[in-house]
Amino acid sequence: MELCSQKLREIAPELDPLRLGSGWTVEDLSRPQIIIESAFGDSHPGSVHLLELVEHVRNGVALAGGFGARYFCTDICDGEAQGHDGINYSLPSRDMMANMIEIHAKATPFDGGVFLASCDKSVPAHLMAVGRINIPSILVTGGVMEAGPELLTLEQIGKYSAMYERGEITKEQMDFYKHHACPSCGACSFMGTASTMQIMAEVLGLMLPGTALMPATSRELRETAQKAGEQAVWLAKNQWTPRKLVTRESFENAVMVHAAISGSTNSLLHLPAIAREFGVDMDGETFDRLHRGAHYLLNIRPTGQWPAQFFYYAGGVPAIMEEIREMLHLDVMTVTGKTLGENLTDLKASGFYEKGQKYLQESWGLKREDVIRPFDRPFGTDGSIAVLKGNLAPDGAVVKHTAVPKEMFKAVVRARPFDCEEDAIRAILTHEICPGDGVIIRYEGPKGSGMPEMFYTTEAISSDPQLGASIALLTDGRFSGASRGPAIGHISPEAAQGGPIALVEEGDLIRIDIPERILELVGVGGQYKTPEEIDEILNVRRAAWKPKMGLQEKGVLKLYARCAASPMKGGYME
Numbered sequence: 001m002e003l004c005s006q007k008l009r010e011i012a013p014e015l016d017p018l019r020l021g022s023g024w025t026v027e028d029l030s031r032p033q034i035i036i037e038s039a040f041g042d043s044h045p046g047s048v049h050l051l052e053l054v055e056h057v058r059n060g061v062a063l064a065g066g067f068g069a070r071y072f073c074t075d076i077c078d079g080e081a082q083g084h085d086g087i088n089y090s091l092p093s094r095d096m097m098a099n100m101i102e103i104h105a106k107a108t109p110f111d112g113g114v115f116l117a118s119c120d121k122s123v124p125a126h127l128m129a130v131g132r133i134n135i136p137s138i139l140v141t142g143g144v145m146e147a148g149p150e151l152l153t154l155e156q157i158g159k160y161s162a163m164y165e166r167g168e169i170t171k172e173q174m175d176f177y178k179h180h181a182c183p184s185c186g187a188c189s190f191m192g193t194a195s196t197m198q199i200m201a202e203v204l205g206l207m208l209p210g211t212a213l214m215p216a217t218s219r220e221l222r223e224t225a226q227k228a229g230e231q232a233v234w235l236a237k238n239q240w241t242p243r244k245l246v247t248r249e250s251f252e253n254a255v256m257v258h259a260a261i262s263g264s265t266n267s268l269l270h271l272p273a274i275a276r277e278f279g280v281d282m283d284g285e286t287f288d289r290l291h292r293g294a295h296y297l298l299n300i301r302p303t304g305q306w307p308a309q310f311f312y313y314a315g316g317v318p319a320i321m322e323e324i325r326e327m328l329h330l331d332v333m334t335v336t337g338k339t340l341g342e343n344l345t346d347l348k349a350s351g352f353y354e355k356g357q358k359y360l361q362e363s364w365g366l367k368r369e370d371v372i373r374p375f376d377r378p379f380g381t382d383g384s385i386a387v388l389k390g391n392l393a394p395d396g397a398v399v400k401h402t403a404v405p406k407e408m409f410k411a412v413v414r415a416r417p418f419d420c421e422e423d424a425i426r427a428i429l430t431h432e433i434c435p436g437d438g439v440i441i442r443y444e445g446p447k448g449s450g451m452p453e454m455f456y457t458t459e460a461i462s463s464d465p466q467l468g469a470s471i472a473l474l475t476d477g478r479f480s481g482a483s484r485g486p487a488i489g490h491i492s493p494e495a496a497q498g499g500p501i502a503l504v505e506e507g508d509l510i511r512i513d514i515p516e517r518i519l520e521l522v523g524v525g526g527q528y529k530t531p532e533e534i535d536e537i538l539n540v541r542r543a544a545w546k547p548k549m550g551l552q553e554k555g556v557l558k559l560y561a562r563c564a565a566s567p568m569k570g571g572y573m574e
Contacts, residue, residue, distance in 0.1 A: 001239065003111045005033040015108075024067065032066040032236045034229070035135075037101055037126070038116035041074025046118035046194060049185035049216060050142055053225040057114045057140060060229020066236070068229065069110070073100040075122035078453060078480065079154060079188070088450035090121060091269065091478075092560035095573045097125035098132065098277075105133045112236030114228055118142030118187045118216075123197035124270035128572075130206065130242050131277030136235035137242050138335045139206045140228045141198040143216035145186035147307035154181045154188045155302050155480075158459030165429055165460075186216025189307040191300045192480060196263035197270060202317045203254045204274075205245050205334035209343040210318050210352055213311050231335060240337065248280050249329035253340070255287055256327050259294035259383035260320050262303050262402045265479055265489065268385065269451075272570030284387040284396045284490075284568045288517065291383025296402055297323055297373040303384075303402045306371055310364070313356035314371035318347050323375040387568075388488065390520030391534060392500050392510060395492035396568045397474075401514050405469040408486040409515060412522065413438030413472050415508040419495075419548075420444070421454055421477070428460045428467070435470035438510050442501050443548060444477030445494025446564035446571045450557050455480035458487050472512055474519075476501050478567070488512070488519065490567040496548065503541040 009015055009029065016029055036057050040050035054070055061068035075097060081087040105113060113135055115126040123141060130137045147153050157177060164174040187194035195213055202212035208228060214221040251271060258267055268284055275282035297320065299305050321328060321344060330341030338346070347353075353368070360366040373379060384402040389395075401409070416433060417440040418424040424441045427433050439461075445451050454477050462468045462485030472486045476494035479487050493499030500521070504510075509523030521534050529537065552561040563573040 003032055003236070004109050005111050006030070008109055028067040032111045032233050034061045034066050034068045034232050034236065035071055035105055035110040035113040036061070036068045036116070037071045037073070037104060037113060039075045039097070039118070039122040039126075040072050040116070043074045044077030044080060044119065045145055045182055045185045046077070046142055046187045047074055047122065050116050050118070053116055053140060053142065053222065056222045056225035057116065057229040060226035061114070061233055063226070064230040064233035066233040068114070071104045073097055073104070075117070075119060075125070078120045078193075082453065082455055087452035088557055090453065091446065091451045091571055092556055094121040094125045094128070094270070095560070096556065097122060098128040101126065101129035102132055105129070105135060110135060112136035112232045114138055114140060114232045116140045116142065118194060118198070120193040120197070120266065123194065123201055124274060127201060127204070127206070127274045128277045131246070131274060134241050134243050136232065136240050137206065138208070138228050138232050138235060139201045140225050141201060141207065141212055143186045143214040143218070143221050144189050144195060144308045144311070145182060145184045145216055146309055147189050148180040148183050151307050152177065152181050153190050153301060153307045155190045155192060157181055158455055159463040161456070162429070162460040162463045184217050189309050190302050191261060191263065191298065191304070191308055192302070193264040193266040195308045195311070196258065196261065196267055199257060199261060199263070199317055200254050200267065200271065203257045204250050205332060205340065206242065207335065209334070209336065209347055210316050212317050213308060215309055215312060234337070235335060238337070240335070243278055245333045245335065246278050247332060250332045251275050251280055251282055252286075252290060253328050253332065255290040256294060256324055257317065257320055258287070259291045259385070260296060260324050261298040261300070262296050262384035262400070265385065265398050265400050268398050268490065269478065269567060269571045273572040276570065276572060284398060287385050288387035291385045293381065294327070294383035295324065295375055295378035296380040296384050297375065297378050299371050299373065299379070310360065310366070310371045313360045314368045315353050315356060318344055319353065319368065319372050323372065386514050386517055388512075388514070388517050388519035390518050391538065392504070392521050393491045393519045394500065395566060396490070397488050397492065397519050398490040399488045399514060404486050404514065407469045408472055408512065411472065411512045413510050413512065414526065415440055415504045415506060415510055417442065417504050417506060421452070421457055425457045425460055428457065433467060433471060435466060438472045438474055440501065440504055441473070441475040441477060442495035444475055445496055445567060447561045448476065448494055448496035449552070450560055451478050451567065451571055453478055453480045454487070454489070458485050461485050474501070474510070476567070492566050492568045494567070498542065498545055498547065500538060502545060503538055505541070
């Protein structure tokens with residue numbers, strides 16, 4: 001079979017001289033041509049080390065007889081964007097990155113690709129692009145950073161910041177935490193969105209088995225990058241394209257693993273958007289259905305005890321899959337050219353698990369089951385995600401119930417609506433919010449302001465001993481993968497579209513029932529009303545409601561607001 005790169009050389013006579021001018025040799029021109037696309041940049045710890053990995057990939061491609069061409073589209077850091085309007089660009093950046101990768105790969109077609117990313121938006125962006133361009137592809141994720149002193153990890157900074165604002169710790173203590181929370185390159189060491197999406201990439205079959213969330217500074221990650229380069233040439237020669245490998249069953253496997261690890265709620269934005277590029281329909285209902293009855297096994301922060309660097313040593317994704325093996329589609333194909341079941345068998349026979357377990361025992365005195373529980377000893381048996389519906393969220397809302405205090409699983413709260421996060425967090429920190437309140441932050445959905453994270457608000461609530469178990473946060477925005485506490489997000493339709501959340505007024509009563517999957521307005525002015533009365537009140541308010549004008553006036557955010565789909569569909573640009 002003639003490779004597409006060679007067909008292109010016949011069509012475009014300028015191609016050879018232009019590539020020779022870029023440093024290619026005449027021999028390179030006739031080899032399988034592999035695009036090596038990475039999020040490398042000095043943007044944050046998750047991307048700063050990717051250039052080194054790119055070179056290891058390139059060596060692997062050369063060893064297999066191919067030629068690797070380096071392309072770059074760096075990402076932003078959600079952590080660096082927190083607390084100011086920069087976070088509004090976070091979710092739109094995912095789609096913009098996917099678009100740029102598509103342009104790189106399609107403007108000059110390649111025979112295959114290796115895609116390197118580590119973090120919240122870059123991993124889903126690369127997965128979306130891989131499904132869209134559909135050339136033989138393999139992913140390498142940049143692993144996870146080490147924890148700091150006393151196993152300090154970055155997601156704890158939000159809690160300490162709220163404590164500092166309340167005068168509970170000194171400036172010196174706060175500075176110490178800030179200066180030691182990120183001691184190395186790699187994704188942040190907790191089960192946030194970056195770690196979750198690295199795991200999802202492996203579960204989908206697009207990475208070498210057992211390579212998600214490797215320690216970013218490890219020799220093993222460099223070896224993995226070289227092997228991925230070699231495998232990319234094999235995939236190109238055999239025309240194993242992503243859509244031949246990744247199916248509906250692959251995505252169902254991803255959701256089952258997501259339940260087992262108590263993954264980030266942002267996965268409900270990313271997996272449906274990725275699935276769409278692979279021609280698979282998926283929404284929040286898929287998560288809710290598959291999470292029901294699923295066993296939650298992972299003892300990793302923010303809902304667990306240990307930093308994410310321990311995940312790989314405990315056996316990583318394969319160890320999780322072995323525990324939930326009976327729930328998985330083991331016959332799905334992967335980039336190894338083998339099925340998922342065959343990969344798991346090969347790993348067990350190779351001694352994959354023993355080395356990591358030895359490290360855990362000798363370095364930390366831990367056993368594998370201290371990090372990954374056996375299936376019959378789970379932390380919970382109803383997954384970690386629930387999709388709530390009702391007259392406040394007709395299209396759905398998302399809650400990570402493993403992070404919610406049991407006191408808030410069934411509650412009625414008094415509405416305290418705010419039209420932006422800044423006003424809400426100020427009210428929380430100045431004690432204007434009381435037990436029994438329901439803090440509503442609206443106009444923060446995709447069409448409102450790009451769907452920023454409400455991370456500092458959730459940390460201000462969860463770090464307050466009184467409020468953390470007595471109030472709720474409800475928003476059409478989203479949360480960080482590190483968020484904890486009684487937080488319900490992705491409320492749809494969003495306020496900018498005139499959804500019911502835009503119509504809530506001070507003192508309305510809102511019923512939350514996580515076991516029954518209900519989120520509904522049940523009273524007005526502190527007085528309970530019948531469902532019929534509530535419908536009539538909402539109709540009157542809707543007739544008087546006027547859209548907020550000029551939410552996004554120019555640039556990328558205006559484009560994203562105009563094109564963004566509902567959060568419950570994935571928030572992608574239509």
